[in-house]
Amino acid sequence: MKQRTSIIGGFAAIAATFVVFVIPFLFIILMAFKDRQQSALRDFSWPNGFHLFDNIFEVVKTRNWMMITAFINSTLITVVSVTLLIVFAAMVGFVLARRKTRFNGLIEFLILAGLMIPPAVVPTIWLLQGLKLFGTLHGMILIEVAYNLPFSIILYRAFIATIPRELDEAAVIDGARPLDVFFRIVLPLLWPVTVTNIVVQSVGIFNDFTNPLYYLPGNGNATVQLTLYNFQSQFSTAYNLLFTNILLITIPPLIVFLFFNRQIVAGMTAGAVKG
Amino acid sequence: MAGLELKSLHKSYGDVPVIKGVDLTVEHGEFVVFVGPSGCGKSTLLRMIAGLEDITGGELWIGDKLCNAVEPRDRGIAMVFQNYALYPHMTVYDNIGFGLKLARTPKDIRDSKIREAARILQMEHLLERKPGQLSGGQRQRVAIGRAIVRKPEVFLFDEPLSNLDAALRVDTRMEISKLHQDLGATMIYVTHDQIEAMTLADKIVVLNGGVVQQVGAPIELYQRPANLFVAGFIGSPKMNFMAVTVDNVAANAVTVSGKDLSPVSIPADVTGLTLGDTVTLGIRPHALTIPTTGSVVGRINLVERLGNETIVNLGLTSGISWLAVLDGDHNLATGQTLQLAFDPTSAVIFDGEGRARHPA
Amino acid sequence: MTAAAAPALKAQRRSLYPSWFYAPAAVIYAVLFLAPTFASLYFSLTRWSLSSAVFIGFENFAQFFREPFLIQGLVNTVVYAAISSGLKVVLGMLLALMLTSQIMGRGYLRSVIFFPVLVSTVGVGMTFTVLMHPTNGMINEALSLIGIKGPGWLVDPKLALFSVALVDVWKGVGLATVIYIAGLVAIPKDYYEAARIDGATPLQNFFYVTLPLSRPATATVITLSFIGGLRTFDLIWAMTKGGPGFASDTVASVIYKQYQAGFYGLSTAGNVVLFILIAVLVVPLTMFLNRKQGFE
Numbered sequence: 001m002k003q004r005t006s007i008i009g010g011f012a013a014i015a016a017t018f019v020v021f022v023i024p025f026l027f028i029i030l031m032a033f034k035d036r037q038q039s040a041l042r043d044f045s046w047p048n049g050f051h052l053f054d055n056i057f058e059v060v061k062t063r064n065w066m067m068i069t070a071f072i073n074s075t076l077i078t079v080v081s082v083t084l085l086i087v088f089a090a091m092v093g094f095v096l097a098r099r100k101t102r103f104n105g106l107i108e109f110l111i112l113a114g115l116m117i118p119p120a121v122v123p124t125i126w127l128l129q130g131l132k133l134f135g136t137l138h139g140m141i142l143i144e145v146a147y148n149l150p151f152s153i154i155l156y157r158a159f160i161a162t163i164p165r166e167l168d169e170a171a172v173i174d175g176a177r178p179l180d181v182f183f184r185i186v187l188p189l190l191w192p193v194t195v196t197n198i199v200v201q202s203v204g205i206f207n208d209f210t211n212p213l214y215y216l217p218g219n220g221n222a223t224v225q226l227t228l229y230n231f232q233s234q235f236s237t238a239y240n241l242l243f244t245n246i247l248l249i250t251i252p253p254l255i256v257f258l259f260f261n262r263q264i265v266a267g268m269t270a271g272a273v274k275g
Numbered sequence: 276m277a278g279l280e281l282k283s284l285h286k287s288y289g290d291v292p293v294i295k296g297v298d299l300t301v302e303h304g305e306f307v308v309f310v311g312p313s314g315c316g317k318s319t320l321l322r323m324i325a326g327l328e329d330i331t332g333g334e335l336w337i338g339d340k341l342c343n344a345v346e347p348r349d350r351g352i353a354m355v356f357q358n359y360a361l362y363p364h365m366t367v368y369d370n371i372g373f374g375l376k377l378a379r380t381p382k383d384i385r386d387s388k389i390r391e392a393a394r395i396l397q398m399e400h401l402l403e404r405k406p407g408q409l410s411g412g413q414r415q416r417v418a419i420g421r422a423i424v425r426k427p428e429v430f431l432f433d434e435p436l437s438n439l440d441a442a443l444r445v446d447t448r449m450e451i452s453k454l455h456q457d458l459g460a461t462m463i464y465v466t467h468d469q470i471e472a473m474t475l476a477d478k479i480v481v482l483n484g485g486v487v488q489q490v491g492a493p494i495e496l497y498q499r500p501a502n503l504f505v506a507g508f509i510g511s512p513k514m515n516f517m518a519v520t521v522d523n524v525a526a527n528a529v530t531v532s533g534k535d536l537s538p539v540s541i542p543a544d545v546t547g548l549t550l551g552d553t554v555t556l557g558i559r560p561h562a563l564t565i566p567t568t569g570s571v572v573g574r575i576n577l578v579e580r581l582g583n584e585t586i587v588n589l590g591l592t593s594g595i596s597w598l599a600v601l602d603g604d605h606n607l608a609t610g611q612t613l614q615l616a617f618d619p620t621s622a623v624i625f626d627g628e629g630r631a632r633h634p635a
Numbered sequence: 636m637t638a639a640a641a642p643a644l645k646a647q648r649r650s651l652y653p654s655w656f657y658a659p660a661a662v663i664y665a666v667l668f669l670a671p672t673f674a675s676l677y678f679s680l681t682r683w684s685l686s687s688a689v690f691i692g693f694e695n696f697a698q699f700f701r702e703p704f705l706i707q708g709l710v711n712t713v714v715y716a717a718i719s720s721g722l723k724v725v726l727g728m729l730l731a732l733m734l735t736s737q738i739m740g741r742g743y744l745r746s747v748i749f750f751p752v753l754v755s756t757v758g759v760g761m762t763f764t765v766l767m768h769p770t771n772g773m774i775n776e777a778l779s780l781i782g783i784k785g786p787g788w789l790v791d792p793k794l795a796l797f798s799v800a801l802v803d804v805w806k807g808v809g810l811a812t813v814i815y816i817a818g819l820v821a822i823p824k825d826y827y828e829a830a831r832i833d834g835a836t837p838l839q840n841f842f843y844v845t846l847p848l849s850r851p852a853t854a855t856v857i858t859l860s861f862i863g864g865l866r867t868f869d870l871i872w873a874m875t876k877g878g879p880g881f882a883s884d885t886v887a888s889v890i891y892k893q894y895q896a897g898f899y900g901l902s903t904a905g906n907v908v909l910f911i912l913i914a915v916l917v918v919p920l921t922m923f924l925n926r927k928q929g930f931e
Contacts, residue, residue: 010739020805021747024762027773042771088663091656099652107657114668116913118866120675120906121890122899126685127671146667149660166360168651169327174374174421175348178653184373188364207755209869214894225757229873232761239765246758253753257746265749268810269817 028250031243039240055244062231062241066219067248070227076137077212077223078205081144085152085201086194088145093156094186098165114150121214128215140216144205152197155267159193160186196267199260203253224249277338277351277428277461278303279324285332286319286485293319295485296333301463301478306455309465310472311482312508317465318433320482324463325354325431338428348377353422354431358438359414361406361421367393368402371420392424395457412443419451423458432464436471448474469509473497481505503629506557512586514557514623515597521552527634529624531556535591537570542634543624554632555625560586562621563599569616573597578607589613672910679907683900695904704881705889711796712885712912716864718800719807723860724853726804727811732845734812735819745816749809756806760873763802764789789875792882799874799883803867811856818852819845854924861920865913886912 023044031039032055033047060067096107124143125134133139163186171181187194209225216223222230228245235242257264279301286294294316301307309317322328324335326347335342342350361370369376371392375385393399396416406414415435422430432451436444452475455462466472472479473493481488481496481504488508489501500506506514522538523530524545531554532538541556548554563571573589576596585605589597599615607613624632679695681688699705730748734741751759766773767788775785788798826844835843868887871877877884877892884892886909893902 006737007739009733009736013733013738013744014740017744017747021751024766025750027766028758028762042765042768042773043776044773084659088660092660095652095654095656099650110664110669114664116862116917117672118887118906118909118913119668120671120903120910122683122685122894122903122906123671123674123678124667126678126899127667127674129685131666142663142667146663149664153660164358164360166356166358167362169325170354170356170360170362170421171373172327172347172651173325173352173354174425175377176373178651180377181651182656185362191364203753207753209755209757209873213891225755228755228757228761242761246755246762249755249758253755254750257750257753261746261749264753265813268752269814 025250028243028246031239032247034240036238036240039243040237042239051240052244055240056248059231059241059244059248062234063219066222066227067224067245069220070222070224073137073221074206074223074225077140077144078202081141081148081205082198082201084141084145085148086197089149089152089197090156090187090190090194091182092149092153093160094182096153097157097160098168111150111153114147115154119147125214135216135218135221137216137221140212140221143211143215144208147211148201148204152201155193155197155200156190159190163189192263193267195260196263199256199264200267203256203264206252278305279429279461279463280336281324281333282336283333284320284323284330284335286316286323286328287331293485294323294331297482297485297487299480299487299490301461303461304459306452306462306464306475306477307480308472308476308478309463309480309482310467310469310508311488313467315482316485317467317482319485321431321433321463321465324429325352326350348374351428352431353425353427353429354433355415355418355422355435357434359406359418361414361417363406365405366402367398367404367406367409367417367420370406370417371424374421374425388424392420395423395454396420411439412447415439415447419454423454428461430458430460430462432462434466435464436466436468444471451475469511473509479509481508483508499631499633500623501631503555503557503625503631506623506625506631510559512560512598512600514559515563516625517556517591517593517595517597518553519556521548521550521554524548524550528619529554531624534593535571535573535595539570539619539622541619541622541624543632544634545632548626548632553627555629557623557625557631558617558621560598560600562617563597563601563615564617565599565601565605565613566616567614569614571597571615571617573613573615575607575609575611575613578605578609580604580606587613589615675903675906675910678900679904681900683903684897685899688900691900695901696908698901699904699908704884707881708877708884708886708889709908709912711883712865712887712909713916715796715800715803715867715885716861716916718797719803719864719867720857720860722800722804723808723811724856726808727815727856728849728853730808730812731815731819732841734816745813748812751806752809754806756869757873759802759806760870763805764874767798790879792879795875795879796883799871800864802874803864803870806870807860807863811860814856814859815849815852818849818855822848850924854921857924858917858921862913862917865909865916 027044030044030047033050033052035049035051038045038048096104128134128139131139133142167185168181171185176184207225209229212223212226213229216226228249231245232242235245279299281297281299284294284297285292297320309320311317319328323330324337326342326345330343337350337352362373365373368389372385372389375388380388389402390399393402396419398413398416398420401409401413401417406417409417418435435451436447439447448471464471464475476493478490479493479496480490483504489496489505496505496509500509503516507516517533517535519531519533519536521529522532525540527545528540528542529545529548530538530540533556536556571591573591575587576590577588579586582604584603585601585607587599587601587607589599591597626632678688680690680692682691734745738744769775769785769787769790772788774788778785786794789795822845826848827840830840830844866887867885868891871883871885871888872891875883877888886905890902890905890909893905
C-alpha cells in the first residue's frame with residue numbers, strides 16, 4: 001500500500017518537475033539547434049536539421065570574436081578572485097575561530113553587514129576611478145573578493161571550529177611557527193570546505209552580471225554575462241543565436257554541477273545555516 | 276638532566292585567578308602526577324609548563340633555564356594530548372617525524388629516529404597508515420611515539436588514558452610505567468583518576484581551586500592526608516566524615532563524641548584543641564567492622580553484596596549517611612539497625628580549619 | 636638571577652594566531668566595501684557629478700519620496716521580496732518534505748530542482764522572457780491548448796512584477812529546498828517515534844514536530860531570500876528593465892537608471908534608501924525568527 005502511493009507520488013512528482021524545471025532547458029537546447037526561421041516561431045518543436053555548430057560559430061565570431069575575449073576575461077576573473085578568496089578567507093576564519101578577543105564581536109558584525117548591505121555603487125565607482133582601477137580586470141577581481149569574503153569566511157570559520165585546537169598545540173610542541181601551523185596543519189585539513197568554497201564562489205562569480213555591468217564597462221573587458229546581455233539587442237531577431245549563447249554560458253555551471261553536486265549543496269546549506 | 280622548579284606560579288584569565296601560587300620541585304627522572312577534580316587547574320598548570328599558556332606570575336625553571344618566555348619548542352619538552360592530537364592528513368611515519376622535519380633534521384637521521392621510536396613501541400607495521408585507520412590504543416602509541424622521537428628532557432601527559440576503554444587503560448598504564456623505567460626521563464602526568472595516580476606516581480600533587488593541597492608519595496597521601504580535601508579525594512570509596520565535639524584532651528589523644536557517636540579516644544596532635552571544640556572525625560569505609568557492639572549506630576539504607584566484600588550504606592540518626600566496606604559476605608537487610616566499630620588509630624581528626632591532626 | 640629574569644618575564648611570546656592574518660582581507664574589504672558605504676552617506680546628500688559635489692541636504696531623499704515612480708519602486712521592492720521569499724518558504728518546505736520521504740526518483744528530483752540555482756540569472760531571465768511572451772510564448776500556447784487564455788505575463792503592468800517574482804522562485808526554490816532538507820534530516824527520529832506512541836496523525840506530526848523543529852531552516856530561508864529579494868536587480872533588468880512603464884521597477888533598478896542618467900547623488904540616495912530598507916525590515920525579522928524558545 002505504502003509502496004504503491006510512493007510510486008504513484010514519484011511518477012506525479014517526476015512529471016511535474018519535468019514540465020516545470022526540465023522543459024525550459026530542453027527549450028534552450030532545441031532553440032540552439034534550429035535555424036533562424038524556425039527559431040522565430042519560438043515554439044517547442046523538433047529542429048529542422050542540425051544547425052548547432054553553425055549557430056555556435058555565428059555567436060562566437062559576432063563583434064570580432066567578442067565571445068572568446070569574454071570567456072577569457074570571465075575565466076581570469078573567476079580563477080584569480082577565487083584563489084585570493086580562499087587564502088584570505090581561510091586566514092581570517094582561522095584566527096577568528098581560534099582567538100577570542102573583544103574585537104571578535106565587531107568582526108562578526110562586519111561579516112554580517114557584508115552579507116546584508118547592498119554595495120554603494122556610485123561611490124565605489126568614484127573610488128575605483130581614484131585608484132585607477134575602474135574598468136580594469138584587477139579592479140573587478142578585487143571587487144569580487146571584497147563582496148564575497150563574508151560568505152567564504154563564514155564557511156571556513158564554521159569548519160575550523162570543528163578542527164581540534166589540540167592539533168595546533170601539538171604542532172607548536174613539535175616546533176611549528178604560526179605559518180607552519182596554518183599552511184602545514186590547518187589549510188590541508190580545510191580541503192573539503194576549500195572545494196566547497198571554490199565551487200560555490202566560482203559559479204557565483206562566473207554568473208555575476210550586476211557588478212561587471214557597473215564596474216567593468218567597455219567591450220574590451222566584457223564578461224560572458226555582459227556579452228549575453230549586449231547581444232540581446234543584436235540577436236533580437238535571431239533567437240537561435242540568443243539561445244545558443246545562453247546554452248554556451250550554461251555549460252560551465254553544468255559541468256561543475258555534474259562533478260561537484262554534493263559539495264555545492266553541502267556548502268550552500270552549511271554557509272546559509274551557519275550564517 | 277632536567278628537573279623542574281616552579282616558584283610561586285600564578286595564572287589568571289583577566290581578573291579570574293586559576294593558579295594561585297604553586298611551588299613545586301620535580302627531581303630529574305621523577306614521575307609526578309597532578310591530580311584533582313575537574314577545574315582544579317591541573318591541566319592549566321601542565322599547559323603552563325608546556326608553554327601553551329602564558330605565565331601570569333612566578334618563575335618556571337626547566338633544568339637550569341628560566342622558561343617563562345621560552346617558546347615551547349625550546350623547552351626540551353614533549354606532550355601527549357588527551358585526544359591524541361594526531362595530524363589526520365599525515366601517515367603515522369609523518370606524524371612522528373613532523374617535529375624533526377620542522378627542526379630541519381637531515382632525512383636519513385630522521386628516518387632512523389622514526390624507526391627507532393616505532394621499534395620501541397612495537398608499531399613498525401603501522402607506519403604507512405593514517406590515524407583514521409588506527410584503533411584508540413594504536414593512536415595513543417603513535418602520540419607517545421611522536422613524543423619520544425624528540426628525545427625530550429621532560430614528558431608531559433594530559434589525561435592520556437581517558438579516551439580508552441577500561442581494559443586498554445590498564446595495559447597502556449603499565450606501558451607508560453615501563454617507558455618511564457626504560458627512558459629514565461622526567462614525566463609529569465595529569466589525571467582525575469586516582470587509581471592512575473596511585474599506581475604510576477613517584478610523587479602525587481593534589482590540586483584544588485588552583486592551590487596545591489598536598490605533595491607526597493601515593494601511600495603517604497592515603498595514610499596521612501594533610502586535610503579534609505585530600506582525605507576525601509584520595510581513596511575509594513570516599514572517607515566518611517562526621518562533626519564531633521571534643522570531650523577531653525589528653526597528652527597525645529582527644530576524646531570526642533557526637534550525636535551518632537559514643538565517646539571514643541583517638542590519637543591526635545592536640546596542639547590548640549580545647550574542650551567543646553567542634554572537629555571533624557574521618558574514617559575510611561574499609562576501617563569499619565561489625566562487632567556485637569560498636570560506637571556508631573544507624574539504619575541500613577542499602578546493601579551491595581559482592582561476595583568478597585559487602586558494601587553497606589548506613590543512615591545515621593543525625594541524617595548523614597556513611598559507607599562501610601566489610602570483608603566477606605554478610606547477610607544484612609535494608610532497614611535493619613547496625614552497629615559499627617573502628618580501630619581508633621585508623622581514625623583521623625581534622626580541626627576547625629580542616630587540617631588533619633595526625634599524632635606525632 | 637632575579638635581575639636577569641625580569642626582562643624575560645615581561646617578554647610576551649608570539650601569538651599562535653597572529654593578527655596580521657586579518658590584514659589582506661581587511662584592507663580589501665575596508666577599501667572597496669566599507670569606505671564606499673560610508674562615503675555614500677555623504678554623497679547621498681549632494682548633487683554629484685563625480686568630479687564635484689554640491690551639498691543639498693536631504694533634497695535627494697525628498698525627491699525619492701515625492702516622485703510617484705520612485706515610491707512605486709520602493710513598494711515594488713517590498714512586494715517582490717515578500718512574494719518571492721514567501722513562495723520559496725512554502726514550496727521549499729513542501730519539496731523538502733517530498734524529497735525526505737520514501738518517494739521514487741529522489742536523486743533526479745533533487746538535481747532537477749537544484750540545478751537552476753547554478754544557472755546564469757541573465758540567461759534564465761531571457762529564456763523566460765521568450766517563454767512568457769503573450770502570444771508567441773510557449774506558456775500561453777500550452778495554456779491555450781487546454782482552453783485557457785493566458786495573461787500578458789510581462790506586458791500587463793499589474794502582472795509584470797509578479798511574473799518576475801515567479802521566475803525568481805523558479806530559479807531559487809532549489810536552494811530553499813536543500814536548506815530545508817538539511818534542517819529536516821537533522822530532526823532526531825525519536826520525536827516522531829514519541830509522537831507516534833502518543834497517537835499523532837501525520838498532519839499533527841507536521842504541525843507539532845516538523846514545523847517547530849525546522850524553524851532554524853525557515854529562518855535561514857526567509858532571511859536569505861528576503862534580503863536577496865530586496866536587493867534583486869539582474870533578473871528584473873534582464874526581463875523587463877523595470878517596465879512596462881515603471882510597473883516592475885525596484886530600488887535596485889532605480890539606482891541603476893539614475894546612475895545611467897548621470898544623477899549620481901540621487902542614485903546614491905537610492906542606495907542609502909535600500910540600505911535603510913534592509914536594516915529596518917531584516918533586523919527585526921531575523922530577531923523575531925531567531926528568538927530563543929523554551930526548548931532550545
